[in-house]
Amino acid sequence: MNSSLTLPPETAAPSSRRVLLIAGALIIAATYLYLVLVQPTEIAGGPGSPAGLITLLGFLGGGALLVAGILPGLTTQAVVLMPLGIALNISFGQLAGSLGLPIYVDAVGTVLVAVLAGPAAGAATGVLSNAIWGLFNPFALPFAAGAATIGVLAGIAARWGMFRRIYLAPIAGLLTGVVGGLLAAPVAAFMFGAAGTVGTNAIVAAFRAMGDTLIVAATKQGLTSDTIDKLIVFTVVALIVYALPRRTRNAFAFVRRHRVLLGQPSPKPTAGEPLRPERIPDEGRAGEK
Secondary structure (H helix, E strand, O other): OOOOOOOOHHHHHHHHHHHHHHHHHHHHHHHHHHHHHHOOHHHHHOOOOHHHHHHHHHHHHHHHHHHHHHHHHOOHHHHHHHHHHHHHHHHHHHHHHHHOOOOOOOOHHHHHHHHHHOHHHHHHHHHHHHHHHOOOOOOOHHHHHHHHHHHHHHHHHHHOOOOOOHHHHHHHHHHHHHHHHHHHHHHHHHHHOOOOOHHHHHHHHHHHHOOOOHHHHHHHHHHHHHHHHHHHHHHHHHHHHHHOOHHHHHOOHHHHHHOOOOOOOOOOOOOOOOOOHHHHHHHHHHHOO
16 A cells, blocks of 8 residues: 555656666766866876776766666667667777768667667667777767767657658758767867867868868867768668568567657557547447448
């Protein structure tokens, strides 16, 4: 029996998860603000420096709290998908960096997880990808906050139906790229002197040659590279999810609940939920035929 001073188990559990999610998000945001305000250039030396250790613990700790708050609400399919998303992010990001491309392609896994499993799972995938990647590539670590934001925005775009038509996915990617570019610009300018790949360095150099300051050049480069990058990433992810077998797509509760993809059937009522009026005629016609 529950008294007025106690919460039923089904209420207490979501509350504790909400606390973990809020705490994780606050730690990640605080770590990002620390990087922008303190501008610890020694982080380029790796996680062995004090600033690198603070950043690593901040993003890993915040990511761990996010995962702890997210996992209980995820299906088995979503939990299995997250490590795959992390592997895709790091693999594609390393490849793009090695080739010196002016884009990053390091959010394919984040967006894929967000579209299939929702914004929370996408955020956790993004921040954990950069935190793990930062163990051997310190340039990736400070951008974990932006990676988490991309996961959230991709999941929101999926919930709002931006993946029900493939031609809408690039639009969502462009808008996400604008936010990502603005978040990444201060970190790139203040901590790394806007240094990046050969391709992004060329863009920054071009804007600097036009008379822009470092932060302005880094912002323009971020807006240019990120918008193109996310346009490509969101389009690729849209093609991937529609190439998946229908049974695989429907295995994800987020896809079913929000009718993320074109042709998705209306979600069935859960046990004990009354049928909506619009569903009743479909069952009643069986006796008329």
